[in-house]
Amino acid sequence: MNQDNVKIHFEGKALTCRPGISLAVALFEHGIRTLSHSPKFGHPRGLTCARGHCTGCLMRVDGEPNVRSCELQVHDGMRVQRQDTGASYGPVLQKTMSKGHRLFPVGFYYKWFTRPPFVSRMFLRGIRPLTGVGRLPTGAPKPIPAAESWGMFETVVVGAGPSGIQAAATTDGPVLLIDENPAPGGQRAPALQKIASENASLLDSFPSVSSAYKHLQESLDGLQTKEDITFHGGRRVIAGYQPDGLLLRSGNQLTTLHCRKLVWAAGAMDTLGLFPGNDTPGLWGPRALYRILTRDGLDIAGAHVLIIGSGLDFWLSACLLAVCGARPSLILTDNQDGDEVAAAVEHKWPLHTGLALDQIKQTSETRLIATFVPRQTQTRTRSSHLDLEADLALICKRGKPVYDIPHQLGRELALYPELGGFLPTGAGDTALRGILPGGLALEILGEASGQLPGHNSSTRPEVTAP
């Protein structure tokens, strides 16, 4: 046994884990995918976004409830429980309540039991643990570092992907560049770099992947050319306060700052889509895959992975999985990627076209089965359906731009489904800029504006601080 390995305690079992990986991935490597149960229907949920946004991986760790196990590194002696552990009748209760459709038209809802006070007490002691939202913390509270105040900045760029780097490099004067990833380059960077260093010939056979890598290299070179860029990684902007305030979080550490000009180039989020079984543990988006394979180094050798979708992330995921020793099966839902299809055939990756995803079901803790129907009909007649069983399934669709902070700062949004979701009104231009009511100059770039990588490279930011 490796001396550096750490031992954690999961619900009475001692598990040996590699150091430096996140708790959710450590449990995943031990075949434990169900990290929580959903509050109303008691559905098993697991690691999904791998960046602390969703509820799938919330667990009780060392007496503290609602801990994001995808963000927390394992340490020796860590005590981990599912939040609804021991309440085996919880899911049954939830199912019964949700079946009683007349009495409970929208099912069981754990927020009902907050008034009057005696019901609230009953809720805290009895119902709360049952519903899986966790018991209150036990033991001494963990010390929380005092929040930092960084003061006023002329230009802040949020998101250090290719677009954000380019904006930072072409802006006059000092720039503060913030990203939630530890290093600049964006969400795809670690995946592209791993493929380039371990199997560069694979990179060359997929034009979209190699051009993304080239674009990344150019951006990172651009970062070197400007001296007064300060990069802070591992920090996420979690709030915007009008007129010009930002709140950042890194673990328990909060930071506030103000800015005169804000360039919003935060990357997109994975979109899984609406289909039966879209909450199945073991169903990920490409950005989660990049993080899990490069940050945590999940051992995925030999695993059979279904990749469903199209576009850059579809091919990048396939290359990354191949580099990591997994067996990708491709279900291409769009027929436009000609050169890539030829390369996939050359690598003898199983490839299906003309299919649409119908549903995904878990068959055991570590296996799932995806059902496809011919794309032209997309009906429920199962005469010609195809079932594929696998260890993991990936949905590679256009990502969802992150818009919440610009909205909090006063920017109007409208729905643009073809660009991935809610975007600032007037989206479709290469860059969106304007002066907000509070006087803050806001510019929205890259994936945050619904543009795919490389599409905004010709424009230079022109907003001047008021």
Add this chain to the structure above:
Amino acid sequence: MSRPKTFLCRCEDVTLREFREAFREGFTELESLKRYTGVGTGFCQGKGCLSEAARELAALRGIPTSDQKPTTIRPPSEPLTFGQLASLEIPEPSGSPTPKEET
């Protein structure tokens, strides 16, 4: 063979079917649907589901998606503990008089 549920909002466990039923019950605005079904009120604060809900609603109402506005997205965008909130210095509201010293 029973079909698995399609979840519109994973945090608050709202299925697509529940959302459509709520629409048929007369909740035809995104704000009222959010309050009735809980869509977008959970841990992710709508990052995962708000645009899907809005798109579904636009289809149910038969209106162009570009007319669909989001619900108000208030800061912060993710849950914070009381301990974290207490770690923040509260700035003086601008233009307010300086507080009188306690005697």
